[in-house]
Amino acid sequence: MPLPRLRLVALAAGAALLLTPLAPAGAAEPGSLDALAAAQGRRFGTAVDDAGLADPAYTTVAAREFGRVTPANAMKWDAVEPRQGAFSFARGDALVDFARAHGQQVRGHTLVWHSQLPGWVAALPAAQVRGAMENHIAQVAGHWKGKIHTWDVVNEPFNDDGTFRTTSPFYAAMGEDYIAYAFRAARAADPDAKLYLNDYNTEGSGAKADAMYRLASRLKAQGVPLDGVGFQVHLATQYGFPYGMQANLQRFADLGLDVAITELDVRMPLPVDAAKTAVQNDYYRRAVEACLGVTRCESVTVWDFTDKYSWVPSAFPGQGSAALYDEQYRPKAAYDAVRQALGGGTTPPDTRAPSAPVGLTATAAGATSATLAWQAATDDTGVTGYDVYRDGARVGSAAATSYTDTGLSPSTAYRWTVRARDAAGNVSAASAEATATTAPGGGGAPGLVVQHRVNDQSATDNQIKPGLRLVNRGGAAADLSRVTLRYWFTGDGGSSSFSAWCDYAAVGCGAVREKVVALPAGRPGADHYLEVSFASGSLAAGASTGEIQLRVNKTDWSAFTEADDHSYRVASSYADAPKVTAYVDGVLVHGIEP
Known part of the structure; x- marks a missing residue:
């Protein structure tokens, strides 16, 4: 594969799915991506951004479409053990709670990775690294024991040429043996979780894929508790589709291992155009079909589903539009390509109106203006804006959940309501009224x-x-x-x-x-x-x-x-x-x- 693509994927956030005790197949809504995948004996998941959990439009789609979730960053070493022996699980707990509330599985990501490590790990004497690693695994996997379906135990152990990452503090201290030690510690901490290796640029044939295959074979021969191999599959329209992807997945399955696509996205150089979109659609479709063609390929996970929280623009300036949904939570043509690959046809028309905004408040800001605020409405494909009405007449609109109404008269009482709208033009019912009286002119508080x-x-x-x-x-x-x-x-x-x-x-x-x-x-x-x-x-x-x-x-x-x-x-x-x-x-x- 072209070297620039290898460098691109090296910056990936190193995903892995968090899975709770096995949820029933098709836990997401009928007709969702996960329900379609379940009909094919697979699961369909997404990485979840911390900020997205506070965004009702985001959580609506995440709960509706996906049967598995992966924390984008909440379970990485710098998040859970920023100081040696001091563990913080709140961010990961929030994601696990969300998944369990919606009948979703969780894929834990990641226990051992050379990146996103707090500085104290690299500062340890070599003789102390194994103990710190095994304690980290015991505490983290033990904290979520019984709630994680699959762990990415070791993430990205190889360089692009298939050699081991000798700069990893774990490899530097223990050599290749750190991988076996990590898997045995993970099995001891949570005997029921599935344990995976995970890496990028291993989905097609090549030196790195061959190195992963040799490693998996050795681990199996040594009796190491390896259950599967994850393939990240970060693709780009300017590079070719991975050569021999299905055959490569199959050879790992032939070792007696499960395989999974763990971090799928397809970025493109901006601006978006029809030719790039056609390639993106084709790559999404072919990746899903490669998984469907391998009996032991048990899941596909996208690395977040919306461009609003995509990691791509910050990692690859000038590139983007990599996800299945745009920033306004509208499904793109790539979403239809995935649905068709799963046997589900195209996106059904959106006829559902958003929920009515709640919690509307109005505060007079002096004699001539008032500030309105409300809680975000929810919608099946995402709210795109709000219309503000004063005394029954529309006076403006807002993209977010606040609005300042100006040009008011002093010492006057006003009534406001707000309605939400989505990309299909559906409009919600009006919110409950909020009232405020402006201050007197001249002598009141300044505006x-x-x-x-x-x-x-x-x-x-x-x-x-x-x-x-x-x-x-x-x-x-x-x-x-x-x-x-x-x-x-x-x-x-x-x-x-x-x-x-x-x-x-x-x-x-x-x-x-x-x-x-x-x-x-x-x-x-x-x-x-x-x-x-x-x-x-x-x-x-x-x-x-x-x-x-x-x-x-x-x-x-x-x-x-x-x-x-x-x-x-x-x-x-x-x-x-x-x-x-x-x-x-x-x-x-x-x-x-x-």
């Missing part, structure tokens, strides 16, 4: 609005980096020395002391004061808030403070999980933020507290 964007695209690292901007939509200047802002978040364990920083401010960091305040009692989505105030200054009517880049970390630099924070929102550009609050002389003038 201050807080805007927000994220300056850090990771919601699970060791820093919170909100960007805030204060806008004056009122009719008079605001005295900034009387204004405070609050960004609400949860500490998520670790140290209870925090540091707060201003990295940049258009008004100058010297004019900005920041501190972290602990709440006396936790609230939904918050047990602390970052408070921002101003030493002095005046904000003219119609003006903005400009960007204020802020940063929060715990003094022990442990990780946050931001997706469930009250003020967190995924946004790369500034927009009104109804869950970041503003106060004048301690009185709430913008936003909703948790």
Whole structure:
């Protein structure tokens, strides 16, 4: 295969499916990809992104279409044992709970991998590596014993040329024997789980596939408890389809092993066009057919199902559109190609309306505007937007779950409702009404609005980096020395002391004061808030403070999980933020507290 393709796949997140105690075949809805695969004696799964579990549109499709889920990152070494002997299972538990609630199996990924390791592993003396590895396997596989159908025990042991990765701290300490040690430790920790090797660029014939075959043969001959081999199958339209894929899978099956496609996607150079789409459809179809052609190929898993959370654009700049669904959860032609390969025909028409939005609130932001917020609606193919109605008339639309209604009259009561819509044009019923009365003109609180964007695209690292901007939509200047802002978040364990920083401010960091305040009692989505105030200054009517880049970390630099924070929102550009609050002389003038 062409060398660039080998490098591409080397960056893959090294997937593996998490499986719970064997769920009944066809646990997903009738007509779903998993139900179609079950009719062929297979299962169909997807990798699941942590952030997706907080996205109702994402979880709707994940629960409907797939009978297996794989954690994209939540069970890797840096997530579960960031410090030696200190284990954190919350992220993986959330995925397992989701799977069990929806009758899905889980494929555990991954116990031993050279990548995404915390630094302490590589720093260990060679004589201590085996003990640390076996303890890690015992604790992790033992924690989820009985809930994981299959473990990727050892992930990506080979270089592209079929030689062992000598840079792996496990190989450096133990040589090839680390693989057998790992499998025996996994069997001891969870005797009922299926145990797999997993690697990329081994799906077609070639030196790396031959090396994997020789390794699997040796392990079987030595009595190592190897149950199967996983083939990642990260493909790209600019490279050829793997040569002899079905025959290659079959030779592993002939060793008495199960085989599985564990991380299927097909990326393309952007922009998308008809020719690339045709190749993508063909590759998806042929990969599924290769599995169906091998009796012991027990499952196909895509490496996430939507472009919204695909790993491809960050790993391969200029490439994308690799998944079965687009960013708005609309099934693409590739989805139909997979359905047809499974014997299910094309996508049925979408006639189901989204659910009505719930939890609508309205907060007057001064005399002439109000901020609305609501919970996301759900839909079988994904909500694409919301329409906002004031006193029965449509006044605007929003892509997310908030909206600022402007141009209102002072001292006036208003009523709002919201409806959700999907890509097929189906519209939900109206939400329950929310009401608010604007402040009096002139003497009321200034029309201050807080805007927000994220300056850090990771919601699970060791820093919170909100960007805030204060806008004056009122009719008079605001005295900034009387204004405070609050960004609400949860500490998520670790140290209870925090540091707060201003990295940049258009008004100058010297004019900005920041501190972290602990709440006396936790609230939904918050047990602390970052408070921002101003030493002095005046904000003219119609003006903005400009960007204020802020940063929060715990003094022990442990990780946050931001997706469930009250003020967190995924946004790369500034927009009104109804869950970041503003106060004048301690009185709430913008936003909703948790």
